[in-house]
Amino acid sequence: PLHMIGDLDHATFSNVEHLSLDFVKYSLDPWIVRWEQSLQKALLSDSEKGQYFVKFNVDGLLRGDYASRMQGYATARQNGWMSANDIREKEDMNMLSEEEGGNLYLVNGSFTKLADAGAFANQNSEKEEKTK
Numbered sequence: 823p824l825h826m827i828g829d830l831d832h833a834t835f836s837n838v839e840h841l842s843l844d845f846v847k848y849s850l851d852p853w854i855v856r857w858e859q860s861l862q863k864a865l866l867s868d869s870e871k872g873q874y875f876v877k878f879n880v881d882g883l884l885r886g887d888y889a890s891r892m893q894g895y896a897t898a899r900q901n902g903w904m905s906a907n908d909i910r911e912k913e914d915m916n917m918l919s920e921e922e923g924g925n926l927y928l929v930n931g932s933f934t935k936l937a938d939a940g941a942f943a944n945q946n947s948e949k950e951e952k953t954k
Contacts, residue, residue: 839887846883854878881912900930 823841824830830838861876885891895912898904907917907924918924927936 843884843886846880850880850883854880899928902927902929902936 823845824832826842826845858876858878862871865876866874891913895904895909899906899909905925905927910917910924929936929939
């Protein structure tokens with residue numbers, strides 16, 4: 823892409839970002855797959871191929887802009903499919919301890935532990951059963 827060699831005549835912040843993502847996906851990725859396969863074939867014995875594999879990590883190149891990442895993480899966190907440590911791992915940050923709640927999966931609303939979701943409703947129905 824022209825922006826990668828310094829030609830920014832027709833560039834905006836938004837399209838430069840998407841051009842960079844396209845470059846990784848459509849230009850680099852086919853080569854990366856070839857390199858991974860070649861390295862695996864050349865460096866690993868037959869017995870090692872079942873245990874190990876070669877993989878280039880291009881997540882940093884595909885991250886996108888900060889605001890989009892944070893919005894995506896917020897959605898994932900609020901809907902219970904990412905913990906704080908899952909997010910911190912993707913951002914190359916140190917993990918939080920178990921006591922600090924690093925591995926808790928929360929649900930939207932009251933930010934209750936996923937395992938406790940619906941516990942309040944169960945308590946109310948038990949009380950109703952006792953009063954009958």
